Amino acid sequence: xxxxxxxxxxxxxxxxxxxxxxxxxxxxxxxxxxxxxxxxxxxxxxxxxxxxxxxxxxxxxxxxxxxxxxxxxxxxxxxxxxxxxxxxxxxxxxxxxxxxxxxxxxxxxxxxxxxxxxxxxxxxxxxxxxxxxxxxxxxxxxxxxxxxxxxxxxxxxxxxxxxxxxxxxxxxxxxxxxxxxxxxxxxxxxxxxxxxxxxxxxxxxxxxxxxxxxxxxxxxxxxxxxxxxxxxxxxxxxxxxxxxxxxxxxxxxxxxxxxxxxxxxxxxxxxxxxxxxxxxxxxxxxxxxxxxxxxxxxxxxxxxxxxxxxxxxxxxxxxxxxxxxxxxxxxxxxxxxxxxxxxxxxxxxxxxxxxxxxxxxxxxxxxxxxxxxxxxxxxxxxxxxxxxxxxxxxxxxxxxxxxxxxxxxxxxxxxxxxxxxxxxxxx
Numbered sequence: 001x002x003x004x005x006x007x008x009x010x011x012x013x014x015x016x017x018x019x020x021x022x023x024x025x026x027x028x029x030x031x032x033x034x035x036x037x038x039x040x041x042x043x044x045x046x047x048x049x050x051x052x053x054x055x056x057x058x059x060x061x062x063x064x065x066x067x068x069x070x071x072x073x074x075x076x077x078x079x080x081x082x083x084x085x086x087x088x089x090x091x092x093x094x095x096x097x098x099x100x101x102x103x104x105x106x107x108x109x110x111x112x113x114x115x116x117x118x119x120x121x122x123x124x125x126x127x128x129x130x131x132x133x134x135x136x137x138x139x140x141x142x143x144x145x146x147x148x149x150x151x152x153x154x155x156x157x158x159x160x161x162x163x164x165x166x167x168x169x170x171x172x173x174x175x176x177x178x179x180x181x182x183x184x185x186x187x188x189x190x191x192x193x194x195x196x197x198x199x200x201x202x203x204x205x206x207x208x209x210x211x212x213x214x215x216x217x218x219x220x221x222x223x224x225x226x227x228x229x230x231x232x233x234x235x236x237x238x239x240x241x242x243x244x245x246x247x248x249x250x251x252x253x254x255x256x257x258x259x260x261x262x263x264x265x266x267x268x269x270x271x272x273x274x275x276x277x278x279x280x281x282x283x284x285x286x287x288x289x290x291x292x293x294x295x296x297x298x299x300x301x302x303x304x305x306x307x308x309x310x311x312x313x314x315x316x317x318x319x320x321x322x323x324x325x326x327x328x329x330x331x332x333x334x335x336x337x338x339x340x341x342x343x344x345x346x347x348x349x350x351x352x353x354x355x356x357x358x359x360x361x362x363x364x365x366x367x368x369x370x371x372x373x374x375x376x377x378x379x380x381x382x383x384x385x386x387x388x389x390x391x392x393x394x395x396x397x398x399x400x401x402x403x404x405x406x407x408x409x410x411x412x413x414x415x416x417x418x419x420x421x422x423x424x425x426x427x
Contacts, residue, residue, distance in 0.1 A: 031207025077124025078277020128335020168205030249375025276331025287320030295343030
């Protein structure tokens with residue numbers, strides 16, 4: 001008798017549709033609310049940024065991005081953020097060096113201060129993005145309101161829905177959230193099919209992404225020159241740039257506990273955050289206006305003219321921005337590390353293009369972002385996805401998958417850019 005070569009039937013029972021259907025409406029509501037909160041905070045921060053970096057220096061007759069104004073704004077942002085952390089109820093949440101994308105459920109009293117500290121960070125110029133604190137706020141709101149409105153629904157479900165919704169809203173697509181959820185579930189024993197577990201989070205992520213797309217029309221495509229058909233030079237470039245970017249990112253990761261410890265010795269937020277602001281002001285004065293803020297608008301400026309700077313200038317912006325990210329994340333400013341890492345990786349890739357013209361700008365940017373994100377976030381799918389969406393090319397994904405392998409070998413099992421409460425690096 002011939003052996004049976006048919007694949008074995010899955011033994012995991014599928015979740016009935018009647019169990020999934022009641023989750024759709026809560027997921028839709030969480031998705032829309034999470035997106036609107038993200039857009040509201042981002043819009044308020046942009047308006048405040050326009051006042052602080054436009055109207056105010058113009059009224060005072062000071063150059064908008066002069067050394068003087070850069071120092072004043074970064075130091076002032078540190079003072080204001082320090083006041084929030086010191087005096088506002090909840091102290092703007094836990095030390096951001098100890099948190100990641102998987103946010104803890106914070107009490108409602110913490111959330112207003114965390115939102116205020118985040119808006120100040122986004123508007124004032126520190127090199128951090130909105131992702132970590134916005135996820136934390138949405139998780140706290142969803143859990144607090146959800147447990148009161150639908151007490152029969154498991155509390156953990158509200159957390160998952162809020163995380164997925166916010167990631168969908170941040171990236172303007174539910175794909176990123178689905179990848180993050182699948183990566184988070186990979187090491188857990190699952191009862192039922194994987195798709196059953198990601199069904200409700202995917203609904204929330206889709207609602208968040210569509211809301212963001214309809215209201216704000218975001219795009220991550222940098223409109224770089226098209227990559228075209230890949231050759232051996234492109235394969236080699238990807239295999240070199242991504243690991244080198246990962247190694248550079250790991251330098252910041254290794255330094256993270258020591259820089260955080262140095263700021264922590266100041267003990268009081270009214271000393272720690274202003275000190276961080278002063279250091280970032282010096283870095284901003286050194287690197288120029290493109291090395292300020294979260295980095296997405298600034299990386300678009302770089303992409304408009306990939307040949308507009310020398311390799312040395314790109315390298316300088318890379319190092320200054322990486323140092324600014326390290327200082328901001330170490331000194332208590334509330335914000336995430338994904339968006340500034342995109343700028344760092346893109347500048348690194350454009351430096352490679354300027355140094356070796358055979359490296360296509362699109363490939364240099366994508367490979368640099370991939371390697372930097374792998375080192376800073378340790379999120380494989382998010383790193384691949386983010387690097388790919390910056391370059392609208394079907395060829396780039398295969399090259400990035402190849403480049404991710406040596407880069408991942410360099411970062412896996414090593415310290416992460418996240419600390420325990422004792423100040424040691426998480427592995």
